[in-house]
Amino acid sequence: HYEVAPSQFEIAPYYESANIAADHQQLMMTLMKSTAKKHGFMCLLHEKPFAGVNGSGKHVNWSVGNATQGNLLDPGSTPHDNLNFLLFCGAVIRGVNKYGPLMRAVIASASNDHRLGAN
Structure with a gap:
């Protein structure tokens, strides 16, 4: 479109x-x-x-999911489903913290910085 x-x-x-x-x-x-x-x-x-x-x-x-647990970004409606969601969120936060510089090289490149603020 x-x-x-x-x-x-x-x-x-x-x-x-x-x-x-x-x-x-x-x-x-x-x-x-x-x-x-x-x-x-x-x-x-x-x-x-x-x-x-x-x-x-x-x-x-x-999106992140699998055939048995479905969408891992969905908190779910039961305590067990919510626990899976919280565990996944914790793992994502840990990964971002541990690999932040590597992620920045891919996500926040010079061209992306230019796009977001230079003009």
Whole structure:
């Protein structure tokens, strides 16, 4: 569907396992760039290519779950389900605390800092 900036659209893929989703993201970006070039256009995937105009806003929404426990981000309606949720939240917080610098390298890159505040 249309987004805010001129000629900006959203592509919303279906859920799939992370490794396949990453491959499909790369394939989609390559396909968009080659198709644009074929028609004499340019496909810009930079987060903020022009001052004052929205960029691609490339981002990833994620969910975590499995076949037996379902959505691990859902608190649930029973004390047992809530305990699983709290345990998962604790593990996520521990992971963020332990691997924060590595996450920053991926999440808060220079281009993302530019997108969020430079313009």
